[in-house]
Amino acid sequence: MDCFLIEGGIPLHGEVQISGAKNAVLPLLAATLLTAEPCVIRRVPNLSDVRFMGQILTSLGAEVSFDTETVTTRAAQIRGFGDYNLIRKMRGSVCILGPLLARLHQAQVSLPGGCVIGARPIDLHLKGLRALGATISIERGYVCVQAPRLVGAEVFLGGRAGPTVLGTANIMMAATLAEGVTVIQSAACEPEVVDLAEFLVAMGAKITGAGTPFITITGVKELHGAAHEVIPDRIEAATYLLAGAVTNGEVTLHGARPDHLHAVLDKLHEAGVQVHRHGMALTVRRGPELTPVDITTQPYAGFPTDVQAQMMVLLALTQGIGIITERIFESRFTHASELARLGADIAIEGPSAIVKGGLPLSGAQLMASDLRASAALVLGGLVAQGQTLVKRIYHLDRGYEQMDEKLRRLGARVQRVPEPVSESRDDV
């Protein structure tokens, strides 16, 4: 397994190109199952999760070809069940349920497991599909759905933590070929949902209200092929804004969408980080003084849960106490104990992390545990004096395209190395 070996304490300077959004590409690829005609998706990041989704579509019988940042698919003849082990491994694959049901009126998908950040149930997905007329059973670890007819309905998709992003995607896709009108209430408003709706409309779907809590889909007989360019990755953008801020450098982002980053830009401003917009470029530098801030993660357009871990590094550098409250997932602070190995003082109290910032950070061996936590550990290593080794960097490769290369171009001393054969850390 690969690691990142980082020499910390170097301010980052230069320019970075933001890639297409992982969390937009996965449902977009699933949506190509809705038509037998070819689809072309551009600005696709080269990520393990994206390649995985391509393998899943192939296991369903679709033709999928990757050419640099462009993916071409043709789902002429597909079947309603894929490779159990493939689908089981990536939660994002749950969004093939809706398209398969709409196209084939049946589907069998391995029940996505929980992960380190939470149980990740799909009860709201299934509630929505039942509302459209599906019968659902859980058999031998599979979700089996059948619907001889899909009929439009009103469905409330709000859960204990608010709307569901992929649940909204699943129901929106299933409803495109249902008979009649579907209204999703308490729909997710994330830009990735809007991007999916735009692609579906380009395929001939009738959708209004995407980006608001109420999405209306009027079913059509069939959808045709289309081409689409993926929106930029707002989480990657936020991560590089924080990389410039925590290292006290000056970094310019190209290709980001500032209008997708309001909550992040607002909090960075409050914390004393300066972000200047010139055209579509964003330049970040630290102001004269950092100020501790309090953050609560919320559904879009609130502060994104996927930036919470990275923000904790900024708070660890800021004199004073900052509080991060995680309201979306039930256990998304695994990075806190790893950041503490660098010298950070972080106490977890229920859904909140209390960060006593301003302590010096020094390099250590760290273990990545999930995608965004691993990004936080890399940011921590960029700041800590001395060497930091971040292990299990495959987590990072799921969602950050060529992060080591992009950081080196910004002056960071980071290299990808094989995991040293050494004594395994005692997990007591």
Ligand code: EPZ
């Ligand atoms: C998407 O996951 C993203 N993943 C996540 O990004 C992101 O953190 C999350 O949305 C929230 O913004 C992709 O788009 C591939 P949810 P999703 O359904 O759709 C609960 C990353 O790091 N819930 O919006 O799976 C759920 O447990 C990943 O890129 C139910 O209770 O998340 C959670 O507490 C991590 N029942 C909350 O809702 C359901 O049926 C939000 O989950 C579905 C969800």
